[in-house]
Amino acid sequence: MLKEKKRALILFVIALVLCFAGSLGASLVQTGGGSINVQNYNNKPLAQVAETIAVNNIAGNKNITATFTSSTTEKMTYKVLVPKNATPENPAPAVVMMHGGLSNKDTTAPIYIELARRGFVVIAFDAMGHGKTDKGVDALTHNTMGMEAMVELAMSMPCVDETQVGVTGHSWGNNGSAAVINVINLGEENPKIKAWLCAQGTLGIYDLQPGAIDGVTFGLSVGKYDEIDATYVGSYTFTSSPIATGWIQEVYPAFDAAEVPTGIWFDAGGAHEVAEGTKFEGIGGRVLYHPANTHPGALFSKTGTATNVNFFYGAFGVPGGAAYIPSEHQIWGWFTAFLAVGLAGWFVLALAIFDLLLFTPMFKRLRGNQEALIISDQKGLPSFRNLKESVPLICMFIFLTVFSYLTMVPCTAAGSKLIPSSNFFPNAAHTSGALGYWSFVTALVSLLAIYIVSQIKMVLNRKDKSYHWKNPLDPAKLSADKLVQSALMAFTVFCAIHLVLWCIDAAFNVDFVIATIDFTTFRPVKIFVMLRYLLLCAPFYIVNAILNANTRFKDLPEWASTAIVCVGNVLGLGLLLFREYSALFATGSLLTGEACSTFTVVWSMLVPLTLSPIIARYTYKRTGNVWVGALLNSFIFIMMQVGTGQYMIEGIDITMFGL
Incomplete structure (x- = not known):
């Protein structure tokens, strides 16, 4: 009995070490070894978000209006990543990210890790009804699934250039992105959202209202093997589809090629090749990406991550005080590897806790004796x-x-x-x-x-x-x-x-x-x-x-x-x-x-x-x-x-x- 209890304790310690070591390793990757300040804000009422915006306005000498409805009961959960180059003296561009349906903010981890380490301030949040965000948040943020509050929070931060804020989403997150562009860009209270990458979930573009996207740097990423887009917009041959060519013709009417080239920027002046890390200087530029991704691959692949990096470099350039890092240089794989170690330890921990509970007075009756444990009776088993x-x-x-x-x-x-x-x-x-x-x-x-x-x-x-x-x-x-x-x-x-x-x-x-x-x-x-x-x-x-x-x-x-x-x-x-x-x-x-x-x-x-x-x-x-x-x-x-x-x-x- 003592030997079995000792074995259970050893397993418990090993599992706990794996669990926390994996989490620590993932945290070090997420924070860039301490160069990125990462904070989770769990269950924050909308009223508290509005108060934070007011405090930020005073600290940053800004005048960002919280246009959403304040509430002390409806709550949101979000994560903020601030790299060391982003300061009140040197404000950086910001990107607000929304996940897809049946997900939460942390499914976007590969994207926000790579953007933050390149100098962008990033906010990722649980959308309405997902994770730890209330469903009622949607109506209180003008049906933007909560994204309105997050964009205005980003604009208010002293370390953010409020005129250089972009949004991106995956799948259902693109509907949230389109909704918040409609609300903020057609409103008069705050600066406009300047960039949007519609990252796989193309139907979101049909939610835009006339004029909302005018002058906005607009990227469209359609995965070649995207299960959803394959069904609804023919993603396999999307670059030569009327949807793609018509999308470019909206800003460059003279475009008459049979296929839209990927990675090439377009505006009223025509096509432009933009070196990665260089800001596209045109107005209302558009760029199409066609990575060989499935739908989940938009968030969990080197190509999907590189698309986000390439686009926001083009939209905002390299943030001041940050170094240019090529989009193919990615470290989120290490983050995932550490999480896998921690998760493995977490499951082993469940078994170790189960073993230890069998030695407690409350649960010791569940320990099988030799008659009950037919598992140990090899003679009774068939061949x-x-x-x-x-x-x-x-x-x-x-x-x-x-x-x-x-x-x-x-x-x-x-x-x-x-x-x-x-x-x-x-x-x-x-x-x-x-x-x-x-x-x-x-x-x-x-x-x-x-x-x-x-x-x-x-x-x-x-x-x-x-x-x-x-x-x-x-x-x-x-x-x-x-x-x-x-x-x-x-x-x-x-x-x-x-x-x-x-x-x-x-x-x-x-x-x-x-x-x-x-x-x-x-x-x-x-x-x-x-x-x-x-x-x-x-x-x-x-x-x-x-x-x-x-x-x-x-x-x-x-x-x-x-x-x-x-x-x-x-x-x-x-x-x-x-x-x-x-x-x-x-x-x-x-x-x-x-x-x-x-x-x-x-x-x-x-x-x-x-x-x-x-x-x-x-x-x-x-x-x-x-x-x-x-x-x-x-x-x-x-x-x-x-x-x-x-x-x-x-x-x-x-x-x-x-x-």
């Missing part, structure tokens, strides 16, 4: 070499793989209609509702498959007198009090590891957000939203843990049988993604274009589908039941989805009971 045991199981995995492959698109389409956004299920129907429905259906089918396979094995072995049939649901059998204890333990581990996230956020201003993989802090009220989504998603993790517990053989190592379940979880979706993206890269179109937004989300599902069997197996080996692991997986991975949120339906707010 993988016995085809009567292994073949039915392999056939079941093949069936479930085909099922996932065939049903993801139709199930998510049906789920978005059958489970619409509501006060009870407030997340976007086309993601949380859709994926929740697919998870629930998959759980039911998997449970049925487990039962059928157990019956088939019993029939195949009916002549073997030594064969003893085992109920596949045995690992889920538990007394009511132990079930409550298991749920409490899973929730305790969940709270403990998220407390660590809060500490990391406070100490290092980073979250474990890598591309579309999102483990971050959240408002406590979202726990109640998570509990409601358990109704849809938890059955999948419970059934998957049962399947995991039944996929064991005496002549197959534990890691191998766990790997079988991991591969079985992701293979169907992997094949689906391979089919769709092979077509996209070859022809410029997805085979199922109407599901384009679904495919961008499915990538992030591969993480929980891969990790959940590992967590389930680890906890099962120590308790002899599936519930702690199944519920822990449910809490962690449902909050991964719910935490960022998307509440864009009028009248839907976050409430404790969803009433």
Whole structure:
């Protein structure tokens, strides 16, 4: 017992070191080794943002008006990066960034890291209804998703040249960018927004009002393999499309080429080649980019990041006091690598805390004894070499793989209609509702498959007198009090590891957000939203843990049988993604274009589908039941989805009971 406790403590220390070392490394990259001041502002009421603007006006001798409606209840969360070259004596250009739907400010990390280290002041924020920003912020900021407040905050900062402020967004963030350009550039109170890079999510340009973009340096980046733009604007051949040529002709009517050259600037005077790091001196210049990116690749690729750097260098030049850094020289990869180390430590920490809790008076009853821990009884396990045991199981995995492959698109389409956004299920129907429905259906089918396979094995072995049939649901059998204890333990581990996230956020201003993989802090009220989504998603993790517990053989190592379940979880979706993206890269179109937004989300599902069997197996080996692991997986991975949120339906707010 003491040896096991010591081992758990050692694992805990190692995990904690990995978690904080990775976070520290990411923080050092984000701050440029201390040359960039980075601050997170969590849950700040709009009234406080307005007060900050007033204080900044006095400090910087400015007169920026807070045109948004002040509120003491509606709150925003944002991050401000100020490089050392930006001072009141030497104000720098600023860029305000808005993420896409189903994301938060930290998904834009590669962009804001590279812009800040080149001397630009950057503000990245959680848009309305996402992360830790209230949905009501939208109406109070003239339907700019909160971006109006952030642009005016940037303009008010003493270290910012208020006449040199640009905006950029990804996907839905471009709708926010267009909205704020309409509000501020058609208003009279403040300086105009001078530059906009519409970075993949081209439909945002149609939200612009007449005159709003006049004189604005305007960049348009359309990823060649962008799933969304491929469906709506034909991104594969966009440079030769009427949309692209017409967009250039708006500023240069004499343009008559069949294709718009990329990276070339246009204004009323014609085409101009601008060396990177040199400010484009024309008025209302336009430049088109066509990187070989997918939709998420706009935020998580060297080409997507380089596009942002190249554009804002062209819009504003190299900020005073900063050195020119070529766009291809990027360090955000190190930031991501450190985050990956920290995230790995975070998951190990969950298992270490679970181990330690088993030694506490409250949870020690969950420790399996020799009878309960059938995992340790190798004699009772079947042989993988016995085809009567292994073949039915392999056939079941093949069936479930085909099922996932065939049903993801139709199930998510049906789920978005059958489970619409509501006060009870407030997340976007086309993601949380859709994926929740697919998870629930998959759980039911998997449970049925487990039962059928157990019956088939019993029939195949009916002549073997030594064969003893085992109920596949045995690992889920538990007394009511132990079930409550298991749920409490899973929730305790969940709270403990998220407390660590809060500490990391406070100490290092980073979250474990890598591309579309999102483990971050959240408002406590979202726990109640998570509990409601358990109704849809938890059955999948419970059934998957049962399947995991039944996929064991005496002549197959534990890691191998766990790997079988991991591969079985992701293979169907992997094949689906391979089919769709092979077509996209070859022809410029997805085979199922109407599901384009679904495919961008499915990538992030591969993480929980891969990790959940590992967590389930680890906890099962120590308790002899599936519930702690199944519920822990449910809490962690449902909050991964719910935490960022998307509440864009009028009248839907976050409430404790969803009433």
